[in-house]
Amino acid sequence: MKIRYSTKQLVLMAMFTAISIVLVWLIHFPLFPGAAFLLYDPGDITIIITALLFGPWNALGVTVIVALIQGLLISPADGLVGASMHILATGALVAVIGLIVHARRSSYHPRRTVPALVAGVLVMTVTMIGWNMLITPWYYHMPFDVVMTSFMPFIIPFNLIKGGANAVLAFALFYAARRVVRDPELFRA
Secondary structure, three states: OOOOOOHHHHHHHHHHHHHHHHHHHHOOEEOOHHHOOOEEOOOHHHHHHHHHHHOHHHHHHHHHHHHHHHHHHHOOOOHHHHHHHHHHHHHHHHHHHHHHHHHOOOOOOHHHHHHHHHHHHHHHHHHHHHHHHHHHHHHHOOOHHHHHHHOHHHHHHHHHHHHHHHHHHHHHHHHHOHHHHOOHHHHOO
């Protein structure tokens, strides 16, 4: 199956990718002093909007590009591990959102979009519990029980706060720009 994109779709996805990279570069800060490696950034906002507009696969593509650029240029100290965790977290978030919204062929009504956003945040949170249990002990060279008692109490609230804040902001921006979203030319394949 060959997928065709309109020029407008390609430009919007490129623009959302660039905005996400700029947001990650300009705004990132730790939410919890005890887990300074957990940095909040609003870069997922435009990736969530990409999932709402163009579906899960396009949002996953944008996620990979943003995470790799972030890992190479913005926070090279975390490198491949940071980029991988970003892909896993944001990938889970936008895949669920995109699948739910596009499976229903939604008209982007808030009653349909809000459950998708909530499900995405919850899946991201659960996913990152598992990945942090696997990757964090290896990356920080700590025993598993130390990681569980030191870092795990921060993982759940961090992912709920980050995912929830970015989902709320994406929702607000998405519906504020609904005239662009409802443009039939945007969805021509």
